[in-house]
Amino acid sequence: MKKGVSILTIILILIAVLFFIRLANPVELDDLTPGIPCESDLIEKANILWVIPDFENNSIAQNKPWCSEILELNKKLGIHGVKHSYNEFRENITQAEIQRGMEIFKECFGFSPTMFKPPQLAISDEEKKLIKDSGMELMIGGNQITHKVYHCNDSDIIKNWMVRIF
Numbered sequence: 001m002k003k004g005v006s007i008l009t010i011i012l013i014l015i016a017v018l019f020f021i022r023l024a025n026p027v028e029l030d031d032l033t034p035g036i037p038c039e040s041d042l043i044e045k046a047n048i049l050w051v052i053p054d055f056e057n058n059s060i061a062q063n064k065p066w067c068s069e070i071l072e073l074n075k076k077l078g079i080h081g082v083k084h085s086y087n088e089f090r091e092n093i094t095q096a097e098i099q100r101g102m103e104i105f106k107e108c109f110g111f112s113p114t115m116f117k118p119p120q121l122a123i124s125d126e127e128k129k130l131i132k133d134s135g136m137e138l139m140i141g142g143n144q145i146t147h148k149v150y151h152c153n154d155s156d157i158i159k160n161w162m163v164r165i166f
């Protein structure tokens with residue numbers, strides 16, 4: 001009985017530690033693009049905005065008012081896939097497509113992206129290499145566990161309301 005209580009205590013401490021780690025780490029917002037409605041409070045909360053450059057063939061560079069609106073927020077911006085189609089980065093995306101995504105981003109914001117986060121956090125070894133060759137920093141690994149990550153369209157298994165609480 002006593003042993004059971006102490007294991008529970010350890011679990012509770014670990015949850016509390018994780019809670020404070022998540023509180024201290026930068027808040028991220030995924031799937032930001034003009035074609036996906038996004039609550040303004042989520043955008044305000046976030047420290048890092050993950051932008052989809054060409055969602056459903058709508059290049060963000062063609063929406064200059066949107067570009068300046070996002071830029072004026074003065075947040076860290078990263079690139080989140082190119083089109084963000086399902087399993088985009090498990091299906092042999094080419095260096096040219098990655099370059100295109102980077103160029104669209106640059107045309108929109110005036111600087112090249114330095115951070116990359118693959119859709120669904122799924123990426124093959126070959127594509128990891130392509131990202132490395134592009135000069136961008138790949139951001140995966142424990143992201144959703146150690147960071148609060150919201151999604152504009154609330155599409156993730158981990159819902160925005162859960163992220164708000166924990």
Ligand SMILES: [Zn+2]
Nearest residue numbers: 030031119120
């Ligand atoms: Zn996403």
